[in-house]
Amino acid sequence: MIGADMNTYKIAVLPGDGIGPEVMEQALRVLDAAERKFSFRTERTVCYVGGAAIDHCGKALPEETLRVCESADAILFGSVGGPKWDALPPDERPERGALLPLRKHFNLYANLRPGICLPELVEASPIKNSIIPNGFDILCVRELTGGMYFGEPKFYGERNGETLALDTLVYKKSEVERIAHVAFAAARGRRGKLCSVDKANVLLSSVMWREVMDAIAPQYPDVELTHMYVDNAAMQLVRNPGQFDVMVTENTFGDILTDEMAIVCGSLGMLPSASLCRNGSSTFGLYEPSGGSAPDIAGKGIANPIAQILSMAMLLRYSCRETAAANAVEEAVRRVIAAGYRTGDLCSGSTGEIPVGTTAMGDAIIAALEQPHLF
Ligand code: IPM
Ligand code: MG
Numbered sequence: 001m002i003g004a005d006m007n008t009y010k011i012a013v014l015p016g017d018g019i020g021p022e023v024m025e026q027a028l029r030v031l032d033a034a035e036r037k038f039s040f041r042t043e044r045t046v047c048y049v050g051g052a053a054i055d056h057c058g059k060a061l062p063e064e065t066l067r068v069c070e071s072a073d074a075i076l077f078g079s080v081g082g083p084k085w086d087a088l089p090p091d092e093r094p095e096r097g098a099l100l101p102l103r104k105h106f107n108l109y110a111n112l113r114p115g116i117c118l119p120e121l122v123e124a125s126p127i128k129n130s131i132i133p134n135g136f137d138i139l140c141v142r143e144l145t146g147g148m149y150f151g152e153p154k155f156y157g158e159r160n161g162e163t164l165a166l167d168t169l170v171y172k173k174s175e176v177e178r179i180a181h182v183a184f185a186a187a188r189g190r191r192g193k194l195c196s197v198d199k200a201n202v203l204l205s206s207v208m209w210r211e212v213m214d215a216i217a218p219q220y221p222d223v224e225l226t227h228m229y230v231d232n233a234a235m236q237l238v239r240n241p242g243q244f245d246v247m248v249t250e251n252t253f254g255d256i257l258t259d260e261m262a263i264v265c266g267s268l269g270m271l272p273s274a275s276l277c278r279n280g281s282s283t284f285g286l287y288e289p290s291g292g293s294a295p296d297i298a299g300k301g302i303a304n305p306i307a308q309i310l311s312m313a314m315l316l317r318y319s320c321r322e323t324a325a326a327n328a329v330e331e332a333v334r335r336v337i338a339a340g341y342r343t344g345d346l347c348s349g350s351t352g353e354i355p356v357g358t359t360a361m362g363d364a365i366i367a368a369l370e371q372p373h374l375f
Contacts, residue, residue, distance in 0.1 A: 008041040009320045012072040014049040014065065017094060018293025019303035020078025026305035026362030027076065027312040030329060033366045034316065038325040045072070050080025050094035050293075060097030066105065074319035075102070076312055077288035082295040103144055108275035108286055109175065110182040111142040111254065112314070115261035115271065117241070120337050123348035124266030127238065136242040139190065140261055141183040142254025144275055146175045147205075149251050171205050171250065176212040182278070183248035184220040193245035195226050197233045197253055209250065230257070237261055262290050267345040269304030272311035274318055283318045287311040301357045304343035306333055309365060332368035335375035336361070339368075 015024040028044070035041055047065040048056050057064070060080070069075050080094035090096055102108070117125055117135040125132060151168030158164070180196075187194040196213040198206035210227055217225045228236065230253045236243065237260050249257060262268050268291030276285040289307030297303055310333060317326035337346075340354045341364045347353055356364065368375045 006039055006041050007320070007322070008043060009074065010072045011042050011044045011315070012065075012069045012075045013044045013046045014069075014075060014077045015046065015052075016049050016078035016080040016098075016293065017051040017082050018079055018295045018298040020050075020080070020293055022299070022301065022358050023289065023303050023305040023308035024076070024078045026358060026365075027308040029362050030309050030332075030365055030369065031312055033369050034322075034325045034329055037328065037369065038322060040320070040322055040325070049077070050098050051082050051085045053098070054085055054088075054092075054094065060092065060094050061101050066102075069102070069106070074284065074315045075106075075286040076315055077102075077286050078308065079289060079291065079293040081293050082298075100149065102286060103275060104150060106284060106286065107145060107277045108284075109143060109145040110179055110276045110278070111144040112182075112186070112274045112276065113140045113142060113254075113258045113261070113271065113290055114138070114273075114310075115140060115241075115258070115265050117265040118270075118334065118337055121266045121270070121346060123350060124346050125264055127241065127264050131240060132242055134242075136244075138241060138244045138261060139186055139246045140254060140258050141179065141186060141246060141248040142258060143171075143175065143179045143248075143250050144254075145251075146171050147251035169203065169205050169250075169252075171208065173208065173212060176209050177216065178278075179248060180213055180216045182276075183246055184216060184223050184225075187223045187246040188220060191245040192222055193224050193226070195228050195233070195244055195247045197228050197230050197247055197249035197257065199230050199253070200227070201229060205250070213248070233257060234260060237264060258290065267304065268292075268307065269343060269345045270306050270310070272307050272309075272314050274311070274314040276318060285315065285319050287315040287319075301359065302344050303358050304345050305358050305361055306343075306365075309333060309362075328369055328372075329365075331372070332365050332375075335368045335372060336364045339364075339375050 015021040115138040119135040148167045148169045151170040155166040200206040200210045271290035313326045313329040316322040340352045
């Protein structure tokens with residue numbers, strides 16, 4: 001039987017809220033086309049997560065969803081949250097109630113956030129054209145399961161007659177070592193430059209962070225390691241983003257810097273992300289767009305599906321090792337942008353732009369994947 005020996009991957013599909021379902025639909029259509037072209041298969045199970053799960057099952061991360069994720073090779077995640085659920089207690093809200101437990105449960109310690117500004121989209125960036133004439137390509141490696149997000153003790157209450165709130169920024173050396181290896185390996189596969197971002201002039205956790213980076217550097221003689229304080233890094237990302245190749249940083253710094261990186265790229269609608277746990281030779285991951293659920297434009301058919309499509313490509317690359325398919329999807333996106341196709345977030349009013357909605361962008365990417373010579 002044809003296809004009986006095809007590689008098959010189990011994917012948990014969690015579209016979530018807001019624009020999640022509509023951009024997910026396009027990512028799955030592109031995935032269908034990639035499967036046809038590169039002869040592999042995926043078995044997909046769609047589950048509720050976030051606000052949609054609160055509405056249907058009473059909580060942001062239902063047991064059933066977790067069970068499906070546990071038996072999958074990877075999770076393709078849409079986005080969660082929206083005004084409807086904002087009044088809930090913080091721990092029950094879609095973002096904290098679903099994303100953070102998923103990260104912790106699956107030990108997704110390595111968050112890869114590529115920040116690519118394509119030359120054709122320089123106009124969409126708030127950074128002056130003269131600073132980034134050819135766009136830029138940064139990869140931020142954010143530690144995702146340590147630091148203040150999860151550090152104990154956490155406390156909010158009364159102590160000695162005063163209201164007091166406490167978060168703990170704690171790292172184990174082993175946690176810094178494993179993220180260091182992810183970052184050095186990524187730099188080795190790119191332009192060989194790694195910038196470690198910390199606050200070692202103030203924080204002891206950063207002093208250790210820096211020492212660990214320096215100690216591991218000799219294992220990667222082909223990578224040039226530099227250090228930068230986080231306040232300076234925030235400034236340099238605006239002043240000259242092109243100076244960075246790979247950045248590596250702790251959880252909270254990474255949260256802030258990646259939002260900044262995203263906006264200097266032009267549009268959140270272009271940026272994918274991968275949250276990974278390496279186990280020997282296999283890589284489990286949760287793949288999601290960097291942007292949020294964008295409730296203001298949800299359901300209008302105008303959202304940019306590219307971040308979701310590129311997240312799916314990262315899933316193919318890291319969890320399925322379908323490198324040729326991942327490359328082809330990324331190449332199809334580049335061709336479609338070069339050909340002028342633009343969702344609203346990317347339009348700059350230049351001549352040659354072809355304004356399209358969510359589905360038409362999906363159609364164009366599928367066409368470019370199937371018939372690259374036409375683009
Ligand atoms: C992100 C988000 C999350 C984070 C929120 C939604 C918990 O901002 O993925 O960057 O802070 O990590
Ligand atoms: Mg964030």
